[in-house]
Amino acid sequence: MTTTLPQAAAAAAGHRPVRDVAVVGWGAIGRVVGTALAEGALPGARLTRVVDNRPLHGAPAPQADLAEALAHCDLVVEAAGQGFVRDLGTTVLTSGTDLLIASTGALTDPELAREIAEAGPGRVYYTGGAVGGLDLLQAVRGLGDLTRVRLTTAKLPATLHQPWMDAELTERLRTATGPVEVMRGTARDVPARFPRSTNVAATVALAVGDPDRVEVRVVADPGATLTRHVVEAEGPHGHYRFEVNHAPDAANPATSQVVPHAVLRSLAALTGRGGQIL
Template identity: 45%
Template sequence: MLRVGLIGCGAIGSVVARELEAGAVDQVELTAVLDPFVDHPLGVQDRDSLLSRSAVVVEAAGHGALREHGVAVREAGTDLLVVSIGALADEDLEARLRQAEGGRLFLCTGAIGGLDILRAAMLFGPLENVAITSTKPAAALSRPWMEDEVLSALADGSEPVTVFDGPAREACGRFPESANVTATLSLATVGFDRVRVKMVGDPAATGVRHVVRASGEAGTYELSFENAASPDNPRTSAVTAYSVLRALTDLRRPPVSFL
């Protein structure tokens, strides 16, 4: 049995917990949940208790939690599966997480896919013009730092509003809960400073749409994802929890996976 500890039991974590407890993934067992704001039957109060029960820890709690626990999990010899990928836009945190010795570091593919072909294309030759446009329900993108005009267009307008156009590193800082896929694309391809991101708030959108474009000597790629929003968090794609379950499926021994 692969023993799984969970940090964060919100929109993503609660679905992962529910599915694992229902036996959705053969040979994978939920053993502990660390979330100070959620009362769970497998709840633990601190990281040491979590680590003593887990062979792999899934982080599904946010940038702060990854900063607080990520390095220590690896240093304890426990594998770490990261869901809050956008936190790695912080160069210092990325370096510390990568350099920590012990358990393995896995980055969950989350709400997008197709990274395998982009990585294959980069082995053929350089990828250029890597870009992602993320369109979300307008209310999910309003932030306190936006100008009043933009906030009222998001709240009351009938047209899509582009609220950000720039490099992925800046997108992850400005939208810590909503730019994880831009981080995933960056880490899999040309890096946070060379992936161009557009974030669009659409009053008509009910789910989340990501369109990835990239070109290079190997070909031209356009990958499109239309994800239903999580019923518990409109900023999160419902499929993300299932990408965690898919990753755990691949971490079982013996592994059975698409490579």
């Protein structure tokens, strides 16, 4: 989006233009983000439309289809899942609207990642979501490639069950009394198999710059009252380890409670409000 001279003058005077935001997906993430925007939690952004294919009651902004939403916003927050990014991400960007992606797992598809990167004039952003240390991993890339990157994610078994699992694995999840490794692969493979549970893997891959370099272990743990993500990375320039343990969202245990607040922090950084540090 091109900044006009009046906008530039306003910014120089300390008065940044307010972003008009449409939230796509009114679930565990979108509801928290949209409600915060509607309540004025971010002075630099206001909620103008909500996009969801289900009938909504009590949403704090008019419900609309994507075409109408794009006519009333300059920034779309995606909280609807990888399918929206695959099917409609470029539509948002080619309309001239910016796009903030929460479902980063979609970007492990190299063809889609290329299409998203080349689309415009809208700009694309992604949020770190439920994992930290990304800024350090991005900085380390300037020193050279990491020789090893590993992510271990542990969640409750019920949040990890997928339609593609065979009867044996399904039974192992159902009867697990301790940790069970469900899958091991790269950050390109795993998010596609667990589209609602492993966006963290894709986010780490985006920071590292290569999804094939990131080894991912997905563990079902019946004792996992908190969702755990452990990132381990090493190279000739150093060794790094980050561990986070999040409370799952009560309505959607596959999502950590912190994720919508990470989206709000990203929005605050994009709007330049609230003293956020990029």
